[in-house]
Amino acid sequence: MQLDSRIYVAGHRGLVGSAILRQLQGSGYFNVITRSHKELDLERQQDVEDFFYMQRPEYVFLAAARVGGIWANQTYPAEFIYSNLSVEVNVVHAAFRYGVKKLLFLGSSCIYPKLAPQPIKEEYLLSAPLEPTNEAYAMAKIAGLKMCRYYNEQYGTNFISVMPTNLFGPNDNYHPENCHVLPALICKFHDARVMGKTDVTLWGTGEPRREFLYVDDLADAVVFLMNHYDYSDVGEVINIGAGKDISIKELAELVKRNVGFEGRIIWDTSKPDGTPRKLLDVSKLNRMGWHAKTGLQEGIRRTYDCYCRELGLDKGLE
């Protein structure tokens, strides 16, 4: 990409898209195109075609997606598959029709089998059944990455697909039921502390292990890939992660300390655990010269600061 390239960030208000936008603007790219959901509904094919026809972006980051935590994925499977498939079909096809030079599609580590050997290598894709709680979302993301591959093979496009691990950071969704675990922990511990509660209820057993990547690191990785690598180097998919995982119990203790809650944690085992472990093998990306920079503690501290700032809250800590 050149600093004056026409770059479209689809989904620029979400956790991932807003981080990519910050990264691009911070690096001096001054021709970045964005549209809010109200201005452009990516589920509407004709609107997407018209947008690409008019704007002619040269590079596209496809970060728009319907996402959520374990409960949202399990509760709204029809919405998750419909929305994500529509956006992928419309944007990828329009990118081909209107000559986009390179598109980067963001998937998710839940595309891999529920019981994949750890750490998960890219080639484990479709080698065994998926985790049922997020099968609908995973199916849509698998369709998206396959679509990119098939367009590359048939039409010679340059569309690359990246699979990030669990992400967190500024601009996340803090909905009490629909959000992912890290924002849920921040929100629950913060509320409990300011309301003087003695305990907080978390979901599942706390035994599952997850890998967390600070979203600004993800943004750094995708801009790096967009600038230096093509589909011919990357292949069908490439993992993006921090290379380390942690149990949900350990994570809860870390966030609890950071937020300053001193009460008890209760585990509600009627809620699902999801996949037991999800640690990506990031050796392919590491060999290309990229490594995660932000430690988990530092990422949590920055995220909690942003949470308080965004909501106009006083941290209320000495």
Ligand code: GFB
């Ligand atoms: O982040 P999370 O919702 O999704 O949950 P997944 C991770 C783990 O944290 C699960 C536990 O074992 C949850 O049971 N957990 C404990 C909680 N307390 C809470 C809580 O208060 N809220 C939430 N949300 N979880 C998602 C997929 O899977 O990961 C998506 O459903 C996507 O498709 C995303 O791939 C990255 O890590 O299990």
